[in-house]
Amino acid sequence: MRTIVVYSSRTGNTKKVGEAIAAALPEGTRAVSVQQVPADLADYDCVFLGFWIDRGQADKDAANLLPKLMNKHVALFATLGADPRSPHAAESLEKAAQLLPEGKKPAGKFICQGAVDPKVIEMMYKMFPKGHVHGQSAERDALHAEAAKHPDEADLAAARAFAKKTMEDIGRGKV
Numbered sequence: 275m276r277t278i279v280v281y282s283s284r285t286g287n288t289k290k291v292g293e294a295i296a297a298a299l300p301e302g303t304r305a306v307s308v309q310q311v312p313a314d315l316a317d318y319d320c321v322f323l324g325f326w327i328d329r330g331q332a333d334k335d336a337a338n339l340l341p342k343l344m345n346k347h348v349a350l351f352a353t354l355g356a357d358p359r360s361p362h363a364a365e366s367l368e369k370a371a372q373l374l375p376e377g378k379k380p381a382g383k384f385i386c387q388g389a390v391d392p393k394v395i396e397m398m399y400k401m402f403p404k405g406h407v408h409g410q411s412a413e414r415d416a417l418h419a420e421a422a423k424h425p426d427e428a429d430l431a432a433a434r435a436f437a438k439k440t441m442e443d444i445g446r447g448k449v
């Protein structure tokens with residue numbers, strides 16, 4: 275089965291996860307940036323597409339690619355600043371899945387936390403008043419401090435396990 279990993283990454287978090295996923299897939303599986311998608315992408319049996327969450331959805335480059343993925347199997351992975359167990363994380367992944375061609379369901383989904391660009395945090399703190407959900411607060415500072423540690427080794431191990439399980443599910447005809 276021809277498999278490829280495609281990632282969209284602004285500051286490197288999703289790239290790291292994509293490379294871990296590729297390393298867990300059959301030898302020779304490539305991880306390429308969304309800007310370097312091969313011309314024969316449609317010929318791959320399986321695509322793992324990764325993106326960063328931008329205002330509750332897949333970032334623009336990934337969002338543009340999602341509806342074009344007619345490949346037999348498509349698995350999704352993402353990174354975000356918020357808690358990956360939050361409803362926001364699940365909803366953001368689900369929104370991305372809905373951009374797939376009609377009737378197509380992802381073969382697997384994975385999301386983990388990723389450091390938020392300090393310049394973006396600074397901009398948000400300037401833009402939104404204290405008390406606003408995106409404004410500075412002890413809770414917000416704690417969230418960013420936690421995000422800054424990710425993706426960590428445990429996230430990358432979980433990403434590798436996700437890749438292996440997705441391939442097993444595909445092999446068993448479960449997805």
Ligand SMILES: Cc1cc2nc3c(=O)[nH]c(=O)nc-3n(C[C@H](O)[C@H](O)[C@H](O)COP(=O)(O)O)c2cc1C
Pocket residue numbers: 282283284285286287288289325326327328329330331353354355356357387388389390391394
């Ligand atoms: C413009 C912008 C919007 C973002 N929107 C969200 C968001 O809605 N929810 C969230 O949890 N994180 C959000 N983030 C944080 C990123 O999704 C997170 O830092 C991600 O790991 C970045 O991945 P990358 O390093 O691959 O670019 C946003 C970041 C930026 C720059």
